[in-house]
Amino acid sequence: GEDVEQSLFLSVREGDSSVINCTYTDSSSTYLYWYKQEPGAGLQLLTYIFSNMDMKQDQRLTVLLNKKDKHLSLRIADTQTGDSAIYFCAEGDTGFQKLVFGTGTRLLVSP
Amino acid sequence: DSGVTQTPKHLITATGQRVTLRCSPRSGDLSVYWYQQSLDQGLQFLIQYYNGEERAKGNILERFSAQQFPDLHSELNLSSLELGDSALYFCASNSREDSRTNEQFFGPGTRLTVL
Numbered sequence: 001g002e003d004v005e006q007s008l009f010l011s012v013r014e015g016d017s018s019v020i021n022c023t024y025t026d027s028s029s030t031y032l033y034w035y036k037q038e039p040g041a042g043l044q045l046l047t048y049i050f051s052n053m054d055m056k057q058d059q060r061l062t063v064l065l066n067k068k069d070k071h072l073s074l075r076i077a078d079t080q081t082g083d084s085a086i087y088f089c090a091e092g093d094t095g096f097q098k099l100v101f102g103t104g105t106r107l108l109v110s111p
Numbered sequence: 112d113s114g115v116t117q118t119p120k121h122l123i124t125a126t127g128q129r130v131t132l133r134c135s136p137r138s139g140d141l142s143v144y145w146y147q148q149s150l151d152q153g154l155q156f157l158i159q160y161y162n163g164e165e166r167a168k169g170n171i172l173e174r175f176s177a178q179q180f181p182d183l184h185s186e187l188n189l190s191s192l193e194l195g196d197s198a199l200y201f202c203a204s205n206s207r208e209d210s211r212t213n214e215q216f217f218g219p220g221t222r223l224t225v226l
Contacts, residue, residue: 031212042113042201042217043154088154092213096142096205098156098167099215 004089004102011108018079020105022072022089029091032065033099034074037086046074046087076107084109114138115218117202123224129190132221136183136204142166143185144215145177149198160185192225199223 003025012018024032030051035043049056049063049072056063062075072089086106090099114137124130136143145157156169160179171177174192179185189196199222203215 033214035217040219042115042219043203044113044217045214048212048214095213096159096161096166096210097213098144098159098169099146099213100156101146101154103153 004091004100006087006089006102006105008103009106009108011110012079014079014081014109014111016079018074018076018083018107018109020074020076020087020089020107022074022102024070024072024089024091024100024102026091026100027067027070028093029100030093031091032063032072033090033092034061034063035088035090035101037088037104039085043088079107079109081109081111083107113216113218115202115204115216117200117218117221119221120219121222121224123226124192125226126192126194128192128225129188130192130223132187132189132200132202132223134185134187134202134204134218136185136202137206137216140204140206140209140216141183142205142210143179143183144203145171145185145187146201146203147198148201148220149195151195152198154201157187189223194225197223197225 033048034046060077089102092099141162157171159167
């Protein structure tokens with residue numbers, strides 16, 4: 001079955017690191033994604049990780065994947081107020097396939 | 112700007128009515144996906160079209176239908192609207208090159224309010 005869960009809310013101070021967590025159930029997913037949604041905007045792909053990788057780093061973003069526990073995390077280093085948004089993890093397969101999204105985590109960054 | 116456009120941005124209508132949401136994918140993208148984002152259901156896949164043909168169906172109600180036209184734009188038709196259909200409807204598209212990683216490019220969404 002498909003079920004992707006995230007904590008609802010995270011609040012951090014500017015300059016701190018943020019860690020957003022996600023658990024998923026479909027172990028056959030090929031890719032796991034992190035999308036960002038700002039108010040009034042669509043979803044923007046931040047990064048993705050192939051399921052046979054443990055870690056991916058992309059500038060301030062670090063994605064960790066624990067396939068055994070079906071746990072995905074997104075770490076944002078030096079979090080800025082502009083990072084305030086809703087973050088969705090999603091799972092999907094290669095090819096033209098639907099994405100299954102998590103519940104979304106609202107990140108609030110205070111000055 | 113993802114290159115995917117959706118119209119209208121906002122739509123307010125009454126129960127029982129019918130509306131049409133329009134999506135123009137990125138230039139050259141053959142695949143279009145529709146998603147619904149609501150408070151109680153989260154972000155859910157509705158339906159997908161590829162080069163004019165329906166390719167996959169998700170949790171789409173029978174009152175809802177979609178199509179993709181020869182110019183590749185897509186329309187989502189919602190009929191006999193209920194209060195619970197109030198949501199943000201997103202369209203996404205991708206190309207064969209994107210399909211390897213299944214990166215999808217999302218439009219800004221249409222916010223539907225049913226009163």
